[in-house]
Amino acid sequence: MQQTSVDTQLYNQLNNSNNGITIFAPSDNAFSSLKPGTLNSLTDQQKVELIQFHVIPQHLSMSTFQTASNPLRTNAGDSADWLFPLNVTTSGNSVNITTGLTNTSVSGTVYTDDQLAIYQVDQVLQPPAIFNPSPPPPAPAPAPSKKKGHGAATDTSVPADASSPMHINIVVSVGVAIVAAFCL
Template identity: 60%
Template structure:
């Protein structure tokens, strides 16, 4: 609640409820859920990321417990982007939420009035967009030959990073040719 007040998300929810006929669904983590987060998790987030985290706990539609059985996944949250979706699954009367980072049961109905539903969850819902694995580094560009007439015809990538030469050796920034010449010069000096 303190985080909602500090980020003014509670004001946003009130405004949206007054101006919409779709209602809202809020998933409220317990105090224990917040205390089990890794130390410093909330403090490491910017103000904008804190708002995004809270918005991830809000669906822009009103869902009853019976509607959890037939909901279409993934569900878009108030956080908006594609990394801010969650899935709801059911088994009998049990309801589970999956974010791609955490799974948690819906353990209790805290409030419902036909417009706003608030459900208790046992973990903080962590969105992929904030807590998912980092994107992999881009692959190196395609190999290309130096211009004809150049005294170094070793293939390199567009950015001059490592590439393989014809013998399978690794070229670091296109300088393997110079290493070969240097090694040959040392051997020739030793035998002369």
Template identity: 65%
Template sequence: MTKGYIATLLIFPLISLILNPTSAQPASAPGPAGPRNVTAILEKGGQFTTLLRLMKSTQEIDQINNQLNNSNSGVTIFAPTDNAFNSLPAGTLNSLTDQQKVSLLQFHVIPNYLSTANFQTVSNPLRTQAGNSANGEFPLNVTAAGQQVNISTGVVNATVDNAVYSDGQLAVYQVNQVLLPQSIFAAHSPAAAPAPAEAKKDKSKPTSESPASSDDVDTTSNSATGPAIDQGMRVAFVGLFCLFAWGFL
């Protein structure tokens, strides 16, 4: 009786293992997260159509995805909305060369991850994918005051409206202006009008108002006294002639 009971206890677990083999296997670890898709993130935002179109036409989106998925430093994107692009003067984008369009987009990309807290302590000017920021070509300065984050390029001043996406490796921030770099748009700004030339002063003295010179005064006085002197000399000569003639008589 005891042997049959023990056998029953041993048989039932064995039967359970045979009928349910997967229950004995440990749970598999979750696979690695798939590659981040910047296009999908911006499309989900719903107001970055122009930005996406430019990124695709210049292949900048491929460069961002490549850096994001093959680098540990992460990426930060300042994403202007469609309204921000629409507020640009007419023909602004069409006036740019292909290389300038690439530089414009790269100016919105920081080659490392920045959280909202990082904006409080970041060192300016920020280095963007566009290139050198030290010599005034692509300076990008970020300042934070409380919850407000301001961005200055030397051409425009923008603000960060909200965080579209952030996961510790990729950050996408919505901005209310297209960030225009100095190296491209300072040359596009209209030149200041030259100052009007000063009217040349007339160096010639007006004859009607200029005082008479001393030479003119002397000439006038001489011309006035000359006839009187000549008249006196004639009278004296006649007198002397009369006295001389009277002596002979």
């Protein structure tokens, strides 16, 4: 946490908020069960997001998990577009956590007070935003069809060339719309 400066963020959050913090701390075995090289393959930003995904910006006691609203918001972000979904379900005293890629349970309480709760989990919580395999690239566009008529070749297809002015205008328009949506 020190390497990513998330420790400073958590310290400030605890001292400047009345909401408290809940942390899901994976066991050593949870990290050992990851595919070798998994953590080293992550970018610095992904490492920060992975740590933040294990932090809920409110104090949740074991009993308050029963009334928690899913999906839970994490310090990595909310569940918009299902990038960082975190859902909890309870059964008796058991708290189960799912991310869409990881299913695990709280296996014990490491520490708890009125502001901070740290619970051990048996797996590293893997958010889809980081660990979901990227979809395959789209299939290439079909070659332009050429219709022959009256001795002259006529091309009625839309250019498949990504550098065509029409394609660039569409990409720019979509990009502007996305930026505008985030600014609202």
